[in-house]
Amino acid sequence: MSLIVMKFGGTSVATPQHMQRVADRLIARHEAGDEVVCVVSAMGKVTDELVELAHQISEHPAEREMDMLLTTGEQVSIALLAMAVQARGADAVSFTGPQVGIMTSANFSKAQILAIDAGCVRDALDEGKIVIVAGFQGRTPDGQITTLGRGGSDTTAVALAAGLGADICEINSDVAGVFTADPRIVPSARLIERIGYDEMLEMASSGAGVLSMRSVEAARNHQVVIHCRSSFDDGPGTIVKEQDPSMEQAIVSGVTFDTSEVKFTIRAVPDQAGVAARVFSRLADHDINLDMIIQNVSEDGATDISFTAPAVELDAATAAVREAVAEIGAREWIVDEKIAKISIVGAGMKTHPRVSARMFSALASAGINIDLISTSPIRLSCVVAQEEFEEAVRVLHTEFGLDGPATDEGE
Ligand code: ADP
Ligand code: ASP
Ligand code: MG
Numbered sequence: 001m002s003l004i005v006m007k008f009g010g011t012s013v014a015t016p017q018h019m020q021r022v023a024d025r026l027i028a029r030h031e032a033g034d035e036v037v038c039v040v041s042a043m044g045k046v047t048d049e050l051v052e053l054a055h056q057i058s059e060h061p062a063e064r065e066m067d068m069l070l071t072t073g074e075q076v077s078i079a080l081l082a083m084a085v086q087a088r089g090a091d092a093v094s095f096t097g098p099q100v101g102i103m104t105s106a107n108f109s110k111a112q113i114l115a116i117d118a119g120c121v122r123d124a125l126d127e128g129k130i131v132i133v134a135g136f137q138g139r140t141p142d143g144q145i146t147t148l149g150r151g152g153s154d155t156t157a158v159a160l161a162a163g164l165g166a167d168i169c170e171i172n173s174d175v176a177g178v179f180t181a182d183p184r185i186v187p188s189a190r191l192i193e194r195i196g197y198d199e200m201l202e203m204a205s206s207g208a209g210v211l212s213m214r215s216v217e218a219a220r221n222h223q224v225v226i227h228c229r230s231s232f233d234d235g236p237g238t239i240v241k242e243q244d245p246s247m248e249q250a251i252v253s254g255v256t257f258d259t260s261e262v263k264f265t266i267r268a269v270p271d272q273a274g275v276a277a278r279v280f281s282r283l284a285d286h287d288i289n290l291d292m293i294i295q296n297v298s299e300d301g302a303t304d305i306s307f308t309a310p311a312v313e314l315d316a317a318t319a320a321v322r323e324a325v326a327e328i329g330a331r332e333w334i335v336d337e338k339i340a341k342i343s344i345v346g347a348g349m350k351t352h353p354r355v356s357a358r359m360f361s362a363l364a365s366a367g368i369n370i371d372l373i374s375t376s377p378i379r380l381s382c383v384v385a386q387e388e389f390e391e392a393v394r395v396l397h398t399e400f401g402l403d404g405p406a407t408d409e410g411e
Contacts, residue, residue, distance in 0.1 A: 010047070037131045039135045040132060051066075060315075077134070098143075102159070110148070111147065116160065121160070135153025149212070161224045162219075171211060174232075175230065178238040180192060180255065182393075188403040194239045195253065201216045206257075216240065227239055250346050255342070257389050261291060263383060264306065266279065266330045270329060276305065283309070286319060292306075292381070344379070345378060365395075371385075
């Protein structure tokens with residue numbers, strides 16, 4: 001008997017018919033003798049619709065109330081899914097995140113899981129039940145309801161798998177697993193059979209939305225094996241686990257993109273010690289997660305600083321930049337909202353010095369201008385104009401030999 005955590009995302013439970021298919025899958029696993037915990041997201045685009053609804057009410061809704069609102073999406077799903085399982089004659093019980101003891105930090109909208117006391121899940125499993133848990137939510141030690149950031153149900157699933165000592169954490173979605181690029185953009189993308197945590201973490205953090213970054217981090221920290229697969233069939237999917245010598249060390253395993261960031265440039269910043277510290281302290285005061293940071297060579301005692309930040313934090317970042325510009329006496333600042341970050345990720349990159357030259361040449365041959373560049377040992381990222389991102393992804397996918405036969409995944 002195995003203990004398995006099965007997560008189903010929004011598209012997998014978008015309609016009552018979808019819910020019933022998920023219920024069938026849960027029951028099949030349970031009847032095969034496994035203990036089954038299911039983590040589920042809000043139906044279809046419900047979270048987006050709730051965000052939109054809040055913005056019709058208020059331009060700047062309080063984060064606490066936003067989390068109170070968004071957690072309702074998952075609560076609807078767990079109740080309906082439990083009913084669907086029960087209607088088929090099997091035993092199921094639903095729990096919210098707070099009910100299963102998911103304790104988080106107090107930063108609303110992007111809370112971090114601090115601890116899980118999954119005692120009630122264990123008890124319900126011992127009673128032979130299929131346990132259905134709301135993804136994406138938890139509570140602070142003093143009882144405030146929080147959410148874990150968009151895509152947070154993946155993190156709930158991995159954290160529960162770690163907390164319960166599950167044998168595997170299945171992340172089921174509308175794609176057959178992790179591909180060499182988003183199959184919606186690159187129809188010739190190939191399914192990756194196995195991938196190490198480090199590469200998967202770089203892919204997730206640079207835009208491969210098939211797994212949330214936090215979930216991969218949690219899986220790596222607790223050595224949870226993730227099986228990423230389709231909700232709709234029994235294909236082989238992708239195994240995400242610790243890299244081992246039998247796994248291929250491709251120079252480039254995948255190409256990713258991220259269109260969710262904006263770029264700020266602060267012009268004519270005095271080139272003195274402590275200036276960058278002041279700019280980035282202001283941004284930190286506003287709790288902004290920065291990504292790329294570039295400071296140009298100074299000319300006549302002044303320099304330019306550029307950085308990227310999430311578009312959803314545009315208002316807070318703008319306020320921080322305004323304060324910083326006044327404080328340090330910079331000449332001006334501008335923001336570019338039409339950017340995209342394109343990345344190539346591969347563990348084999350460490351030992352292949354020509355990768356960056358190949359990346360830049362391939363983009364140049366396609367007439368794509370590179371704006372900012374950043375690197376990690378196994379990732380290279382470039383910021384380009386947003387209108388060019390699809391072409392940039394395809395060009396790099398071909399350049400690094402990743403194209404396979406076209407699939408129908410993107411349809
Ligand atoms: P869910 O709602 O089930 O959580 P998501 O929409 O979050 O599903 O994630 C699945 C989507 O991730 C796919 O529809 C696909 O377009 C996108 N995606 C982005 N990059 C990749 C990739 N490298 N491999 C597979 N899917 C990817
Ligand atoms: N419903 C949340 C979202 O849309 C969490 C999730 O689906 O993982 O981001
Ligand atoms: Mg998701």
